[in-house]
Amino acid sequence: AQSVTQLDSQVPVFEEAPVELRCNYSSSVSVYLFWYVQYPNQGLQLLLKYLSGSTLVESINGFEAEFNKSQTSFHLRKPSVHISDTAEYFCAVEETSGSRLTFGEGTQLTVNP
Amino acid sequence: NAGVMQNPRHLVRRRGQEARLRCSPMKGHSHVYWYRQLPEEGLKFMVYLQKENIIDESGMPKERFSAEFPKEGPSILRIQQVVRGDSAAYFCASSQDITYGYTFGSGTRLTVV
Numbered sequence: 001a002q003s004v005t006q007l008d009s010q011v012p013v014f015e016e017a018p019v020e021l022r023c024n025y026s027s028s029v030s031v032y033l034f035w036y037v038q039y040p041n042q043g044l045q046l047l048l049k050y051l052s053g054s055t056l057v058e059s060i061n062g063f064e065a066e067f068n069k070s071q072t073s074f075h076l077r078k079p080s081v082h083i084s085d086t087a088e089y090f091c092a093v094e095e096t097s098g099s100r101l102t103f104g105e106g107t108q109l110t111v112n113p
Numbered sequence: 114n115a116g117v118m119q120n121p122r123h124l125v126r127r128r129g130q131e132a133r134l135r136c137s138p139m140k141g142h143s144h145v146y147w148y149r150q151l152p153e154e155g156l157k158f159m160v161y162l163q164k165e166n167i168i169d170e171s172g173m174p175k176e177r178f179s180a181e182f183p184k185e186g187p188s189i190l191r192i193q194q195v196v197r198g199d200s201a202a203y204f205c206a207s208s209q210d211i212t213y214g215y216t217f218g219s220g221t222r223l224t225v226v
């Protein structure tokens with residue numbers, strides 16, 4: 001079975017500052033990795049995913065994440081955040097042969113002016 | 114493409130009543146997943162279904178909860194004799210293939226009074 005740990009439950013930052021949301025996973029087999037974003041009272045939206053190939057993946061709104069197999073991590077970064085990035089961010093994994101996502105507990109990112 | 118449609122968005126039930134949550138997957142998606150999000154927690158897997166088949170129900174409580182995905186119509190998550198601890202947001206996701214990722218609905222927020 002796999003598990004996901006998001007090390008920070010709350011991350012407050014100022015606008016235009018860089019941010020890193022940490023995610024570590026545990027699995028005995030190969031996995032796919034995902035970051036989802038949830039705005040208040042809404043469903044989850046896929047932000048980016050790692051399936052194979054380049055270990056650095058990017059989203060259309062400036063976020064990026066790097067798969068580090070040796071450290072079993074998939075940290076999410078953005079060099080300069082906006083107020084509109086305020087949301088809850090969830091890291092998730094799925095075994096490549098599996099049938100479900102396992103989520104971390106989430107990180108609440110709050111961007112202050 | 115209307116996306117994954119869940120209804121109702123909000124549902125209030127008294128203790129002991131039944132709750133029925135509906136999920137219409139995206140067109141062309143044959144895999145449906147249900148997740149539960151308790152307050153201040155991440156999403157927990159409940160059940161994975163394909164048309165007329167339950168593939169993995171390892172996350173479903175043993176009693177009072179059931180799910181179906183009939184040949185025609187939406188997937189239904191049914192909770193009998195609801196209790197206050199069932200109050201949560203219930204999210205449905207669908208997929209065509211893992212390489213395309215999961216698409217989540219906006220959720221049904223169940224409140225048991």
